[in-house]
Amino acid sequence: MLRLRFLWLILALVVVSALFLTLEAKGSWSFTLWFRGQKLASLLLIGAAVSIATILFQTITHNRILTPSIMGFDALFLLILTLMIFGMGAGAYAQVPKVTLFLINLILLTLASVALFTLLLRDQRSDLMRMVLTGIILGVLFRSLVLFIQRLIDPSEFAVLQSASFARFNKADPDLLLVSAVLVCLAGGAIWRMRHRLDVLALGEVLPVSLGADPRRGQLTVLMLISVLVSVSTALVGPVAFLGLLVSSLTYRVIPSWHHGHILPAAILIGGITLVGGQLVLERILHFETPLAVVVECLGGLVFLILILRKGST
């Protein structure tokens, strides 16, 4: 049963990817394949990073509504980026190699988010809704701070930053692509080895104790891995608030299993199908001007609203 569903998912991903590479190709094949191959790789990477991060976050917070982006992770990434440009000046900023910058940013984000979210998660037991609201409000605060600091930066330097703060699935940087691929693979490997531990973490606060396991052990590691994955996706495409939620709710629907050994691969596949398929439909079939990010925002927001309303009425 599960195996059949996995086969279908893999088949779907292969089909959309093949269509994405070949549909409406004009001019030389080698160029088209190389050009589109890069796009495809970045879409798959982002899909994997966002879906894994979301599933992990939902596991350690024991609910299926929260995602790292809803709690303001990627806004925090942008804030750190902005503060760095503001502190160094865009001239100095442009001279540092991109990869170095990305790694510095990654370390800062990991530190900041671990500090912030251990604080927030402590509150969770008393009031889940308050924590969600706090996360959303913090996201708005970070984004406002970004806008505010952007205006303090010289208008000429402003352009450097502006290009970094919009979600765009089409223009991932090839330099960053390689680093990101390595990082996602490393994080993914670490998570795969933790998959049984994650099954225990998902049980909640009380049950693991009676099984003789400390529910907090591993939480910190998972939080750090989430930060890495969020940095990768935000650095590649910018903020995407509701993509993770869309993917994770689809995953729980398609794969009715509690094992992370099943959920995580399925989430990666579904993330890829959503992004590649969405891009395919939007760009090649409907010929829409609108970026995929906007459509995903809209759909994901609706899913969030439905989940929240259902949660509230039970």
Added chain:
Amino acid sequence: MPRLWLLICLCLILLLSVLSIFVGVIDLSPMALLRDPEALQLLAVSRLPRTAAAVLTGCSMAVSGQIMQILVRNKFVEPISAGTGQAAALGILLSVLLFPAAGLAVKMSLAAVTALLGTLGFLALVQRLPPTEPLLVPLVGLVYGGILGAVMVFIAYQVDLIQYIDVWMLGEFSGVMRGRYELLWLAGIAAFVSYLIADQFAILGLGRDMSLSLGLNHRQVMAMGLLCVSVVSALTVVTVGMLPFVGLIIPNLISRQLGDNLRVTLPVTALLGGVFVLGCDILARVVRHPYEVPVGTIFGVLGTLAFLWLIYARPRNA
């Protein structure tokens, strides 16, 4: 006590207004006003309208926030971030699309209609929420507003109007001039009218059953409130753009300090809103002189901080 607050707010508004007249890119000194006709021109075309616009926006937004909180019966909502503002902006976008040649009045009316529909949609959503979870309401409001905003961005991309959107999404007063802000007086009038029926709003806040048994025409007062909120939101979004959180912080602050007797507190709420918006606008002009920071970003920062304070410092019995 409320009288003292009223007096202090009045003094502050006067003080800030004088300050606002003399702060800006072009130096303007009190002496120049007496001698230089050009200075007078500057005063009449730019500085006075700008000051008036900030005060009017602040007053009417604070009042409409208060009314929205009564309509929804929840202290943590305000129109601009709970869908009404986004719906109004959607209306402007539609009017630009459908009637590109039409004037400000048409834009404004369409925006008011969509704002009304957006608010009704929010109220319908809120009715399905359990009364035991007060924080669910602002949460749903923020997401609902976000979805409406995404729909607007989607349409704007399709018709290549994406640059327009920024103007409405991020409020600022730097574009305010004589001849381009006068609609805001209507918002001020709407706020004043709601003061005249403040008692009925106070009763409305007790809930449907209670207000019906006290002899209130529940439906009519509800409609008045909706109308006021929609008109004020549409007017401010059309003229200066979205200014989030004003309608949230000010009424909550006043309600914690002075209680909920609207006839007494509504004027203080309105004036404090004016003080707050005008003060922030002056700050926006000063902080990066000679450039300006959009005042919407300052609200974003201050407003979210205040919101966090509100939900963490809320009284146990609230």
